[in-house]
Amino acid sequence: KAGVTQTPRYLIKTRGQQVTLSCSPISGHRSVSWYQQTPGQGLQFLFEYFSETQRNKGNFPGRFSGRQFSNSRSEMNVSTLELGDSALYLCASSLGTGAGNQPQHFGDGTRLSIL
Amino acid sequence: EDKVVQSPLSLVVHEGDTVTLNCSYEVTNFRSLLWYKQEKKAPTFLFMLTSSGIEKKSGRLSSILDKKELSSILNITATQTGDSAIYLCALTHTAGGTSYGKLTFGQGTILTVHP
Numbered sequence: 249k250a251g252v253t254q255t256p257r258y259l260i261k262t263r264g265q266q267v268t269l270s271c272s273p274i275s276g277h278r279s280v281s282w283y284q285q286t287p288g289q290g291l292q293f294l295f296e297y298f299s300e301t302q303r304n305k306g307n308f309p310g311r312f313s314g315r316q317f318s319n320s321r322s323e324m325n326v327s328t329l330e331l332g333d334s335a336l337y338l339c340a341s342s343l344g345t346g347a348g349n350q351p352q353h354f355g356d357g358t359r360l361s362i363l
Numbered sequence: 364e365d366k367v368v369q370s371p372l373s374l375v376v377h378e379g380d381t382v383t384l385n386c387s388y389e390v391t392n393f394r395s396l397l398w399y400k401q402e403k404k405a406p407t408f409l410f411m412l413t414s415s416g417i418e419k420k421s422g423r424l425s426s427i428l429d430k431k432e433l434s435s436i437l438n439i440t441a442t443q444t445g446d447s448a449i450y451l452c453a454l455t456h457t458a459g460g461t462s463y464g465k466l467t468f469g470q471g472t473i474l475t476v477h478p
Contacts, residue, residue: 283466296465303464338405338406355405357404
């Protein structure tokens, strides 16, 4: 079974630009969550999508947005990039349904550098 | 707000040593506690713990949850250089009987194993 796939792997942008990151979950997984990882703040939750709806949201400004398509693939968009947005952006997927506990499985991430 | 604290933040040992990593938490509506191993890329799922006192094992790794003490430990016996990584502890919470796809992470423990 293929794992979580994130594209692109690396991205270099300048301040003020916008960026779109993509995530393809494990087949059959309907929940996709996004995280930002930085040396100072560690791994922080951005948002979760399930069945094309945002189900949960972290404490990030409105410049960070996302969406999910009918095939469960998800995209994350960051507008008006700032130097502090430089980070590893990780996507994780899980089944997302039912009351059972299901671990999230992570992709390799997109390394975003802002110049 | 949910809080996860890991200790120590870093640890240096030699091959063959046994290590114990700690994770303490404060959370409302506890659902599960997860351990991940992160090398250069994606965090890799190790264990999910939901019940207190039940040890989970995988090879040289084991973990147990203590709900009374609001903590968990991850043990690694006979360490190898390949165990060098960041070990992350994370919590899920529940709302209305559904486990949402939000993980709250600790800062991580950086483990370095020297030959």
